[in-house]
Amino acid sequence: MITVKKLVKRFGLKTVLRGVDFEVQPGEFVALLGPNGAGKTTFLRILASLSRPSLGQIRIAGYRLPDQAAQVRARLGVVSHLPLLYGDLTAEENLRFYARMYGIPHYEARLTEVLEMTGLEARRHDLVRTYSRGMQQRLAIGRAVLHDPDVMLFDEPYTGLDQDASSMLDDVLKTVAAQGRTVVMTSHDLARAEDLATRFDILSRGLISASASSAELKQTNLLSFYKQALAG
Amino acid sequence: MQPKPVALKVLDLASIILLAISTYLALVFAPTERVMGDVQRVFYFHIGTAWTALLGFILAAVFSVIYLIRKDLKWDRFQVAAIEVSLVFFLITIVLGSIWARPAWNTWWTWDPRLTTAAITELIYAAYFMLRQGIDDPDKRASFGAIYALLGGLSAPLTFFAIRLFRTIHPVVIGGTNPEADGGFSMTADMRLAFFFALFAFTVIFIDLFWNRLRLGDLQDNVEQLKLKVSM
């Protein structure tokens, strides 16, 4: 579903990603782990077509980046730690706006469906400004799945959420993953990642330094695998 | 650190010699103008700096287009070098013009199309440097700089036309006569020699400064690179 070969990203003289190779099969849920400044967000922004790679090849759902960006974007749902929502619009209006931007046909039924899935049906006519952080984040996920994307990218979705909000977000994420989507999530919260992902990749110093599936991790736990990967 | 190229050293020396000769031609060799007297002698350097500054601004707009197509930071360094040198040259043009205008038009400044356009052009490129200062990412800085230099290069000639519109309804602004007529003169053969020599000398000086500025930019990059290496 996602194939990345020898991806390099430079900001001026600073090289953030130095030849990342990365492959995701359809239906996989990959957690991308690593310390701050390892380039996780940069990597995800490149996959999301928001940032241009300096070198390397990227294929998502059969389309090349950056030259077939529009086709890729049509099959991509992105959730970042910012909600990407307008505070002066209601939840429903936000979704309606994005449905139009994506060119979704007959979207009215879909709006209700998404609001139900995220548990915001009762507050669909409230301004997003009045929402709690957790509700905003759930609506952000609703926004990202609106056009039924094949691939989802989550960039630190738990940032700034309390315990309750986090576990509600867990449920929504599990629903999204259960619908057969391919997911890549960055996180520094190992426990949450362990709960959701089927594969764990460690990104450090601009390279994927280790990778293990949840089956392979049966023997050892994620924390020691993570520490080992960073030390090696 | 690479030593200074021999060709650049030669050009440095040539620039100094040409400036000396041009100064001699303008201040001693050329005959004193009958009506205005010695103050007319600023004219040679006035035109010399004006011509090279305009050349630099036009080059900068060309570098903008090349950068936006190629996305190679080399063209950004070319652009900064051209604009920086031109900005200083154009300031010299304005100051020399002002010195001449005092006895010729009996005022340091008038809102004539040429003068006003010159002042606004200086403001455009001052804004250009303020824009660049506010951006950390070198690629973004180069893109924004290129776009702004392009907009500036397009709007400056339109500004000239726009101010000409005003001159037709406010013909009294500069004493009722046309600036060309007021202070115009015809050149003798010796004056013409001094004039063309000044054009040539300032073109060489411009190229020399441009080259030196480019080299300075490369050295700055090297310093940044070494700093990064040390911090790794």
Added chain:
Amino acid sequence: MVDKATEIKSVKVDGTPARGSFIQAVAAVVWKDLRAEFRSRELFSAMLVFSLLIILIFNFALELDVKTRRSVTAGVLWATFAFAGTLGLNRSMAIEKDRGCMDGLLLAPVDRSAIYFGKVISNLIFMLIVEVIVLPVYSALYAINLFQPGLILVILLGSIGYVSVGTLLSAMSVQTRTRDILLPILLFPVAIPVLLAAVKASNGFLTGAEWAEILLPLNLLIAYDVIFIAVAFMVFDHVVEE
């Protein structure tokens, strides 16, 4: 009850560029901006109050008596529109930047210039609404009839040029460290042709000048609008991508 599977299939989008989706995206951006603005009215009321304050200051600074009024009305109006305009342009783009909404727009499978044109149209609408309110107020205060078709045309053309460059530059300035102060510094020097031509043409209509004298600045306005919209259209991609 609709079958879930078919319903989900029906929301799939392809992303292949199509003219219909471009216009739909432009309309979506405009609809969103107007909807949010008519609810909060923060941008709009700020622009309007600011405009009236500027006119008040001009009133005393220039001593707008009957004689001077005739010659300076066009200048006062355009200075007011320009200042109020930067206020609106700045705020309108800051809203996109604050909650990462710009990223949300960029993730949509439409040509990026659709976002540019959407923002231009909504900024233009805000500016025109302010102008439509300022004109009768000014007319009433100074007993000058500003509702002349010619003047309205000039205001429309001038606002288009001002907003099209201003929207591009505001998309740049919000991404800088000095975002709050940078926009007027970037915008005013490159918008001078449009402001001067607009003042000249407005003055022509207000003083009943000959058509030939008005035609020149009018042509300049049209040329400016065409050139700068075309350039902004071509370079907007470079403003929003990393």
